[in-house]
Amino acid sequence: MYSKTExxxxxxxxxxxxxxxxIQGLQKRDNSDSAKIDPHERLTRADIKKQYKVSFxxxxxxxxxxxxxxxxxxxxxxxxxxxxxxxxxxxx
Numbered sequence: 001m002y003s004k005t006e007x008x009x010x011x012x013x014x015x016x017x018x019x020x021x022x023i024q025g026l027q028k029r030d031n032s033d034s035a036k037i038d039p040h041e042r043l044t045r046a047d048i049k050k051q052y053k054v055s056f057x058x059x060x061x062x063x064x065x066x067x068x069x070x071x072x073x074x075x076x077x078x079x080x081x082x083x084x085x086x087x088x089x090x091x092x
Contacts, residue, residue, distance in 0.1 A: 039082035052088055
């Protein structure tokens with residue numbers, strides 16, 4: 001990748017440039033992913049468990065302690081994505 005005769009400071013500078021390009025690429029990808037998320041989207045407990053890596057018990061405890069808001073539609077319990085995001089951010 002690098003020649004042994006090259007100045008080590010040039011190698012470091014080149015490596016920083018490569019890292020900067022990688023970080024910028026990740027930031028662009030992250031921004032495009034967040035633009036696709038609808039904060040009013042409704043999620044089920046299974047969706048929350050899968051996307052946020054949270055157990056059903058943790059979700060149930062948050063519901064009972066009024067930390068996570070929910071709506072009942074018939075027999076289904078649904079959660080607004082923005083409420084889930086707020087709960088996850090407060091929990092972390």
